Amino acid sequence: xQCSWKSMVLLALASxxxxxxxxxxxxxxxxxxxxxxxxxxxxxAVNCSLKDLTRLGQETLQGxxxxxxxxxxxxxxxxxxxxxxxxxxxxxxxxxxxxxRSGSSFVGxxxxxxxxxxxxxxxxxxxxxxxxxxxxxxxxxAERRVMLGAxxxxxxxxxxxxxxxxxxxxxxxxxxxxxxxxxxxxxxRSLCSPPLCEAPLGQEGQSLVLADEGECxxxxxxxxxxxxxxxxxxxxLVAIKTVRIPQISDLRxxxxxxxxxxxxxxxxxxxxxxxxxxxxTFRDTYRLWxxxxxxxxxxxNLDLGQINSVCEDFLRSVSTGLARPAWLRGRYMLLRYExxxxxxxxxxRQLYSFLGLVLDHSxxxxxxxxxxxxxxxxxxxxxxxxxxxxxxxENWRVKLSFDMVVxxxxxxxxxxxxxxxxxxxxxxxLRNLSHSLVxxxxxxxxx
Ligand SMILES: *[C@@H]1O[C@H](CO)[C@@H](O)[C@H](O)[C@H]1NC(C)=O
Ligand SMILES: *[C@@H]1O[C@H](CO)[C@@H](O)[C@H](O)[C@H]1NC(C)=O
Ligand SMILES: *[C@@H]1O[C@H](CO)[C@@H](O)[C@H](O)[C@H]1NC(C)=O
Ligand SMILES: *[C@@H]1O[C@H](CO)[C@@H](O)[C@H](O)[C@H]1NC(C)=O
Numbered sequence: 001x002q003c004s005w006k007s008m009v010l011l012a013l014a015s016x017x018x019x020x021x022x023x024x025x026x027x028x029x030x031x032x033x034x035x036x037x038x039x040x041x042x043x044x045a046v047n048c049s050l051k052d053l054t055r056l057g058q059e060t061l062q063g064x065x066x067x068x069x070x071x072x073x074x075x076x077x078x079x080x081x082x083x084x085x086x087x088x089x090x091x092x093x094x095x096x097x098x099x100x101r102s103g104s105s106f107v108g109x110x111x112x113x114x115x116x117x118x119x120x121x122x123x124x125x126x127x128x129x130x131x132x133x134x135x136x137x138x139x140x141x142a143e144r145r146v147m148l149g150a151x152x153x154x155x156x157x158x159x160x161x162x163x164x165x166x167x168x169x170x171x172x173x174x175x176x177x178x179x180x181x182x183x184x185x186x187x188x189r190s191l192c193s194p195p196l197c198e199a200p201l202g203q204e205g206q207s208l209v210l211a212d213e214g215e216c217x218x219x220x221x222x223x224x225x226x227x228x229x230x231x232x233x234x235x236x237l238v239a240i241k242t243v244r245i246p247q248i249s250d251l252r253x254x255x256x257x258x259x260x261x262x263x264x265x266x267x268x269x270x271x272x273x274x275x276x277x278x279x280x281t282f283r284d285t286y287r288l289w290x291x292x293x294x295x296x297x298x299x300x301n302l303d304l305g306q307i308n309s310v311c312e313d314f315l316r317s318v319s320t321g322l323a324r325p326a327w328l329r330g331r332y333m334l335l336r337y338e339x340x341x342x343x344x345x346x347x348x349r350q351l352y353s354f355l356g357l358v359l360d361h362s363x364x365x366x367x368x369x370x371x372x373x374x375x376x377x378x379x380x381x382x383x384x385x386x387x388x389x390x391x392x393x394e395n396w397r398v399k400l401s402f403d404m405v406v407x408x409x410x411x412x413x414x415x416x417x418x419x420x421x422x423x424x425x426x427x428x429x430l431r432n433l434s435h436s437l438v439x440x441x442x443x444x445x446x447x
């Protein structure tokens with residue numbers, strides 16, 4: 001009953017859903033894509049795809065996927081991989097749930113630097129581009145749900161190293177499983193190291209990749225997606241960073257999937273810091289905010305939704321996480337960017353211990369190299385992580401006007417309280433950097 005009702009609604013969303021379905025239908029391996037490839041023996045393929053189609057409708061239309069999905073996980077044969085690689089069910093899968101300009105590149109590096117991690121930087125970019133090219137920031141609920149369904153399916157495939165499911169979304173469509181259009185490939189160390197890249201890249205391809213992402217793309221040639229999948233399977237962990245999943249509840253189906261063993265690190269940041277950073281980075285989209293800062297007058301047509309949605313999504317997710325529901329037990333860690341900036345090593349150790357991993361010395365060394373040094377504010381790369389993180393975390397206090405700060409903190413009041421960010425009442429208080437606006441607060445994972 002439930003499912004058929006949802007299928008009806010699905011039809012109403014045809015304009016997007018059909019495109020999504022088309023992408024899946026023309027995929028080289030539609031059945032295996034649907035069934036988290038390779039886990040189902042061929043004999044079960046048809047059954048599985050039918051059920052999975054139901055699941056597609058379900059996932060597409062509902063935030064907290066249950067019902068049909070439960071049927072799937074109970075009837076699906078358990079994984080018995082015969083790959084010369086790590087058993088998928090024993091691997092740890094990591095999702096960094098973030099929003100733009102919340103410090104997610106930095107957190108991504110904490111995994112990217114680990115030699116046993118296969119790291120993907122923002123693969124969902126391709127889903128968004130393929131499904132909603134002109135609605136990059138869609139707040140339309142129906143569209144968001146369709147996209148989330150697609151995003152979840154893709155994440156599930158990627159964690160199983162089925163990288164070819166990503167090919168369906170890349171434009172132009174890769175020929176012969178080879179592409180030079182993978183978004184921010186250079187941000188992933190594995191994708192820029194042998195065997196995926198045979199070009200000499202300095203010391204084992206590390207430092208150069210970080211120094212300049214573009215260098216990887218230039219020197220490594222097109223990415224062999226099949227080979228990348230082999231590399232993925234040979235690693236013990238897959239970590240994916242995304243800013244395209246709004247709330248933790250959107251991930252519930254994946255978190256509850258016993259085959260995935262997914263752990264989510266939710267990265268949050270003071271929304272006033274996010275705003276300041278976005279104004280610098282997304283100059284067109286945030287043009288009116290710059291105008292406000294320059295003139296001292298708030299433009300009447302300012303899009304306040306830009307910051308309100310950040311606070312709404314954070315508030316919902318964090319409230320969910322802090323309520324400690326059973327489905328998040330041992331699977332959720334809240335991380336304030338400011339804490340990571342102030343105590344990078346200590347926080348990274350906590351992070352790794354939550355994931356049940358040993359902190360590799362290469363990660364430690366990367367942290368030491370990248371959290372000291374001068375803060376190079378005229379840095380070449382917008383998304384560089386190489387800077388004095390501690391100095392940056394609170395530098396919004398000298399970048400936003402007092403009015404803008406007041407506006408933002410009023411709009412985000414409940415969130416600020418929940419996360420322990422102090423409200424300011426006077427410009428003097430705002431600019432006095434010798435007292436921090438970040439309360440000492442521990443957000444420990446629960447088990
Ligand atoms: C794909 O590979 C085949 C055989 O190696 C080759 O003939 C063909 O030109 C390739 N196609 C493209 C678009 O590169
Ligand atoms: C990509 O790698 C696979 C091995 O995984 C190899 O068989 C194939 O020839 C490679 N493709 C290209 C275009 O190099
Ligand atoms: C850290 O810096 C040292 C000295 O510049 C360098 O030898 C080392 O490779 C760097 N480590 C990482 C992980 O970047
Ligand atoms: C800045 O804050 C510190 C600590 O709260 C305080 O001692 C100091 O007087 C303040 N400075 C100014 C100029 O307000």
